[in-house]
Amino acid sequence: MKKTLFDKVWDAHVVDKVQDGPQILYIDKHLIHEVTSPQAFNELEARKIPIFRPQQIIATADHNTPTQDQHLPVKDEMSRTQLAQLSKNCKKNNITLYELGHKYNGIVHVMAPELGITQPGMTMVCGDSHTSTHGAFGSIAFGIGTSQVAQVFASQCLLLTKPKSLRVSVNGKLKNGVLPKDVILYIISKLGTNSGTGYFCEYAGDVFENMSMEGRMTVCNMSIEMGARGGMIAPDDTTFKYVKDRKFTPKNDEFNKKVDYWKTLPTDEGAVFDKEYFMDAEDIEPMITYGTNPGMGIKISETIPTDNDPSFQKSLQYMNFQSGKSLINTPINFVFIGSCTNSRIEDFRVAADYVKGKLKAKNVTAWLVPGSKQVESQIIKEGLKDIFNEAGFELRQPGCSACLAMNEDKIPQNEYCVSTSNRNFEGRQGQGSRTILASPLVAAATAIEGKIIDITKQFN
Secondary structure, eight states: OOOOHHHHHHHTTEEEEOTTSOEEEEOSEEEEOTTTSHHHHHHHHHTTOOOSOGGGEEEEOOTTOOSSOTTSOOSSHHHHHHHHHHHHHHHHTTOEEEOTTOTTOBOHHHHHHHTTOOOTTOEEEESSGGGGGGGGGTOEEEEOOHHHHHHHHHHSEEEEOOOEEEEEEEESOOOTTOOHHHHHHHHHHHHOTTTTTTEEEEEESHHHHTSOHHHHHHHHHGGGGGTOSEEEOOOOHHHHHHHTTOTTSOOHHHHHHHHHHHTTOSOOTTOOOSEEEEEEGGGOOOEEEOSSSTTOEEETTSBOOOOOOHHHHHHHHHHTOOTTOBOTTOBOOEEEEOTTTSOSHHHHHHHHHHHTTOOOOTTOEEEEOOSBHHHHHHHHHTTHHHHHHHHTOEEOOSSSGGGSSSSSOOOOTTOEEEEOSSOOOTTTTSTTOEEEEOOHHHHHHHHHHTBOOOGGGGOO
């Protein structure tokens, strides 16, 4: 029987199944952070259940960590308490923790791949919806709730109903200035935020085959924004080259054996998906969002569509935008380049390449927040920090930062922020804040001009 990539990885991890019902899936790696783990630790302690396999758990502090003065005690009391509790729980249960300031600390979905914790063919979970990022390696990776975090702590397994399969194929050559973020924003704008509900999505075609691992992670990261349980891209030579020689990656003969297995994972020719979509790379342009969900996106050169649906109208009212209007020349006072979607070294290289020799607009506050200590070190080593400083950008320390307003980095009420993060919900970046999702290139251009510009005109 012909199998999809998803089928192959899923079926290899089924421990047991209920006839015509849910299945027990073994979990290879469990990632945790300070926000969604404390309740699960408390539950196990109350029931006197030990952590089953602590060696398969990796912890990091990221969500409500400050991005300035990380060497000083954390000012916010709730954040300080949660970080202390994570340290206490990990120490008590012999779990590896990369706490604030550690050379491997960072956003969970950035530091795990760069350390080689994420590998093809794995099952991975985290109490965080953007765990789908790791699917870029050909792994089954998805977010779980706190009760499921406790399940994995106790058994290293989850009781699940197998999702259906979906494939999105994009073929052709991308235009200049079109980045992986634009590709996924385009897909979501065309398919809608509920198109993937109940499915695991595989991305296939030339466009994804030609992407770097950083780009693939950006795409898979936002799978959840079209409702999918997760996203996957088949492992190939690009994947193997990225994974090789990282801290947790198998070495020498063991690595070669792994690669031999990983090469068997791509979807068999003729395998059937429950749903398929086909798109043309030439149709994709730099994208921006205009509403309060990631599906409300347009090409940067387009105008806001017309829709009489009350929720659509409510969204435009919140954003203070109007149907039929262009967003070109909209004044912007805040720009954020960071988050688990776009805070890898490739993202900062793109931004630095654009801003080199230019000056940030005086009205703009521009935050650059690397996804990990290792990315921060690369930014400095490659001389990008100097470029950003000279352009007037503010390079901060690693963390989730202004993605979700769970820390000090908040966007003020009624202010627009062009952001490389993944969600533009009401209040996502701060109470009353207005988020416009975009690529690092569009974000960098906005910071320089102090307004949204049609970046496509610079590539014609």
